[in-house]
Amino acid sequence: MRILVVEDEPKVASFIRRALEEESYAVDVCADGQQGQDWAQSIDYDLIVLDLMLPGIPGLELLKHIRKSGVKTPVMILTARSEVDQRVKGLDAGADDYLTKPFAIEELLARARALLRRAGGVPTGVLEVGDLVLNPVTREVTRGDQRIELTTKEYALLEYLMRNAGRVLTRPMITEHVWDLDFDTFTNVIDVYISYLRNKIDKGREQSLIQTVRGSGYVMRADV
Template sequence: MRVLIVEDEQDLQNILVKRLNVEHYSVDACGNGEDALDYINIATYDLIVLDIMIPGIDGLQVLQRLRADNHTTPVLLLTAKDSIDDRVTGLDLGADDYLVKPFAFDELLARIRVLMRRNTGNTSNVFEIADLVVDCNMHKVTRGGQVITLSSKEFAILEYMIRNKDVVLTRDKIEQHVWNYDYEGGSNIIDVYVRYLRKKIDSQFETKLIHTIRGTGYVLRVES
């Protein structure tokens, strides 16, 4: 499941990203409205956690633009202002839920689970390429009907690749998406994990799906 965190308080943003990664969510994060709109236009998210008080385009304006563009992704608003007006405005603009700061992470997690369950029928989180099937809801991978067991990092990399199949992903992009603020090393860690994935995904099958783009990164695709 892929989540976008839009939060300008860097410490809180870092904590949310780290904790959600532990819960096996794939997380992107940014700190202002302009970047949030860019992320949303480029990628597909299962949920957006959106702070109202962010620099530039504020959270309510971001939400208004999303709904005007017919984006139906569930939005959970965060606000430091315990104001009825803010809550009513956000809900009227199309927010699915809200949470007032400070909050317990367990409460945020519970609200995320509720919104994810509510939206399961509206958003497909099963991705296929050739005979590889990745079910992001069930955290399950099969190839040729055979169940493949992956670690959380392996699954996060594969999910990112299959959501962007046929797109060349640089090592830096993969590292930033999967590790966020937890990892500050070089790109060798990506090569190591892709090697693990190849052993599990490709080694027993004639059709190879994970391909190296020399000097750039990797792509998940079927090559003739």
């Protein structure tokens, strides 16, 4: 799950980023309207959080623009309490939800979850591969009746794998989704984390749910 936050106040921005990262989302923050538009149009985010008062390009313009260019990603807008009409205009322009500043961070998280769930079209919200079950809402992972504790990164990686079960995911695809905008190819973090995951998930089992496709990447698969 990858989220774009377009917000120019550094404090608010990093506050939101933190909260979202703790929920295991990959977060890109951007303080500049023009750049935000670029990113929103070129990267397939799962959610965009957009502050309407930005320097440079007005937030509303940005929103209209990316909608016109066909971006379907759910957008949550942030406004000041007083700007009622901005909010209305925002919804008209294609926003899916709004939040008035100041807000409780939990509310942002809850609404983000709701939007993501709605967009994913998955009514249950639970991901399953064989007897491995991941619940994105509670962030709980179980195998059989065994509860599995994961760190944030491990969780994010597993979720990405499970959401794309059956597809071969290449390393660059994984870095893009689970790690943030980072073009650093010369590292083996992914391999290390796959290893961590296998240790926790397949503990004591013959066959791993995460299969290696040599020269290409990894796939999550229940069958042989």
